[in-house]
Amino acid sequence: MTTRTYGQYCGVARALEMVGERWALLIIRDLLVGPKRYTDLRSGLPKIPTNVLATRLKELEQAGVVVRRVQPRPSGAVVYELTPYGAELEELVLGLGRWGARSLGELRPGEIATADSLIMALRSTFQPSEAAGLKVGYELRFGDVVIHARVDGGSLITGEGPLTAAAADVGANAEVDAAAGADVGAPADLVGSPTDLVVEAMAPLSPLLSGELSAADVLANGIVRITGEPAELDRFAALFRIGPPPPLPLS
Amino acid sequence: MTTRTYGQYCGVARALEMVGERWALLIIRDLLVGPKRYTDLRSGLPKIPTNVLATRLKELEQAGVVVRRVQPRPSGAVVYELTPYGAELEELVLGLGRWGARSLGELRPGEIATADSLIMALRSTFQPSEAAGLKVGYELRFGDVVIHARVDGGSLITGEGPLTAAAADVGANAEVDAAAGADVGAPADLVGSPTDLVVEAMAPLSPLLSGELSAADVLANGIVRITGEPAELDRFAALFRIGPPPPLPLS
DNA sequence: CTGGATCCACACAGATACTG
DNA sequence: CAGTATCTGTGTGGATCCAG
Numbered sequence: 001m002t003t004r005t006y007g008q009y010c011g012v013a014r015a016l017e018m019v020g021e022r023w024a025l026l027i028i029r030d031l032l033v034g035p036k037r038y039t040d041l042r043s044g045l046p047k048i049p050t051n052v053l054a055t056r057l058k059e060l061e062q063a064g065v066v067v068r069r070v071q072p073r074p075s076g077a078v079v080y081e082l083t084p085y086g087a088e089l090e091e092l093v094l095g096l097g098r099w100g101a102r103s104l105g106e107l108r109p110g111e112i113a114t115a116d117s118l119i120m121a122l123r124s125t126f127q128p129s130e131a132a133g134l135k136v137g138y139e140l141r142f143g144d145v146v147i148h149a150r151v152d153g154g155s156l157i158t159g160e161g162p163l164t165a166a167a168a169d170v171g172a173n174a175e176v177d178a179a180a181g182a183d184v185g186a187p188a189d190l191v192g193s194p195t196d197l198v199v200e201a202m203a204p205l206s207p208l209l210s211g212e213l214s215a216a217d218v219l220a221n222g223i224v225r226i227t228g229e230p231a232e233l234d235r236f237a238a239l240f241r242i243g244p245p246p247p248l249p250l251s
Numbered sequence: 252m253t254t255r256t257y258g259q260y261c262g263v264a265r266a267l268e269m270v271g272e273r274w275a276l277l278i279i280r281d282l283l284v285g286p287k288r289y290t291d292l293r294s295g296l297p298k299i300p301t302n303v304l305a306t307r308l309k310e311l312e313q314a315g316v317v318v319r320r321v322q323p324r325p326s327g328a329v330v331y332e333l334t335p336y337g338a339e340l341e342e343l344v345l346g347l348g349r350w351g352a353r354s355l356g357e358l359r360p361g362e363i364a365t366a367d368s369l370i371m372a373l374r375s376t377f378q379p380s381e382a383a384g385l386k387v388g389y390e391l392r393f394g395d396v397v398i399h400a401r402v403d404g405g406s407l408i409t410g411e412g413p414l415t416a417a418a419a420d421v422g423a424n425a426e427v428d429a430a431a432g433a434d435v436g437a438p439a440d441l442v443g444s445p446t447d448l449v450v451e452a453m454a455p456l457s458p459l460l461s462g463e464l465s466a467a468d469v470l471a472n473g474i475v476r477i478t479g480e481p482a483e484l485d486r487f488a489a490l491f492r493i494g495p496p497p498p499l500p501l502s
Numbered sequence: 503c504t505g506g507a508t509c510c511a512c513a514c515a516g517a518t519a520c521t522g
Numbered sequence: 523c524a525g526t527a528t529c530t531g532t533g534t535g536g537a538t539c540c541a542g
């Protein structure tokens with residue numbers, strides 16, 4: 001913890017000293033989804049050595065990016081969450097994800113996708129302008145990783161787990177109480193909306209999310225299966241996309 | 252160069268594998284100012300070991316972020332510059348700088364400020380909305396580091412050196428030809444504008460740029476000296492600021 | 503001079519085992 | 523569950539050296 005510095009009086013250098021160490025921004029990526037316990041972070045980042053995780057959390061806490069909070073009894077659980085200052089990194093992390101997603105090729109051997117990384121990928125490609133006056137829920141399955149997304153009037157609420165469990169999402173971006181171990185009752189009006197859809201991702205969603213493939217391509221290649229009519233996949237692809245809508249193909 | 256990976260199929264992870272290694276984003280920060288030679292990068296990053304610089308440049312080249320270009324004769328110089336893909340990191344680096352600048356306290360012992368870092372700090376705080384219909388040039392002196400900025404109709408052109416040498420700035424963000432060793436003639440209409448100002452920075456500009464101190468505070472503390480009337484410093488502080496203008500003090 | 507390559511020492515990352 | 527301890531590599535820091 002010699003606090004290696006770059007020796008420059010510069011915002012970029014200072015930011016890198018705070019969040020530029022190995023694994024730090026991936027920890028922050030997961031915490032942007034919601035507060036997490038030490039074990040949650042470990043399972044979300046299977047390849048991080050535990051001592052590195054512990055060290056990073058201490059450094060991020062010292063930098064004022066993360067707070068370590070001990071839940072009141074009886075749970076007594078330790079929870080890490082972003083400070084307001086740390087949460088301001090959301091747009092940066094989303095932008096970094098958009099930029100890096102364009103270099104995502106094929107799934108490399110041994111590479112996994114986690115719930116949190118998929119949630120952030122959805123957030124990073126969400127197009128609020130396409131969501132005006134729209135109310136729809138999606139359930140995405142990536143192997144045995146399941147996440148859900150609810151679009152409601154221009155805002156997006158994401159979470160881990162199947163769509164029917166999404167009712168615990170309250171406020172901006174939830175899983176807060178879920179991570180804390182609380183068992184919140186489900187507001188009935190959010191469950192089982194008739195427009196709910198299930199998107200079954202058989203392979204990386206990235207080609208779809210990054211706009212490399214059209215919804216039709218993706219559907220034709222069996223990458224994603226969607227319940228309901230094919231037009232629903234077009235809507236999904238319009239909601240979660242990088243950049244402006246592609247020009248309509250003239251045919 | 253074992254190309255350490257995070258083992259996650261995720262845009263953020265991929266981005267970090269490309270530009271997340273130590274020093275990489277500082278190299279990119281400097282290249283965002285303009286193409287640079289190996290020696291320029293070394294002097295802009297005095298604390299980087301030369302083998303690390305060479306390794307990073309190769310990695311960034313392989314990742315498609317940087318290109319190594321050999322100038323045609325007679326100069327034959329080696330120049331590194333960002334690819335279009337790499338240049339897309341500009342907003343990210345500026346945002347990271349804004350975020351990190353708020354943790355810049357006092358100048359720490361041994362810490363320096365370079366021309367490129369000051370140029371990026373200016374860019375990151377530039378408020379185009381304040382620049383409408385405005386045409387003014389600034390020369391900022393930070394010890395013996397001198398940079399200049401020209402504001403003209405909502406756009407900002409920055410470069411190293413005093414204001415009178417700024418005429419080499421052509422197009423979006425110059426020093427391109429200067430770095431390439433070319434000796435471009437100066438368009439006469441850009442030199443010696445009557446609204447040119449000199450801002451003499453006696454201490455870190457950050458408290459001003461980050462909005463922590465008002466222009467009046469900064470002036471009173473002797474941090475910045477400006478030629479002309481004090482009102483000019485207010486304009487400077489309005490042009491280069493983080494966030495919306497502070498509410499007017501009622502008095 | 504520029505544009506690196508080479509060498510060494512060591513701090514930090516990686517992996518695994520262990521503990522309150 | 524929430525870490526700490528320990529060991530091993532390798533990437534980094536620091537210096538010097540070298541070819542065009």
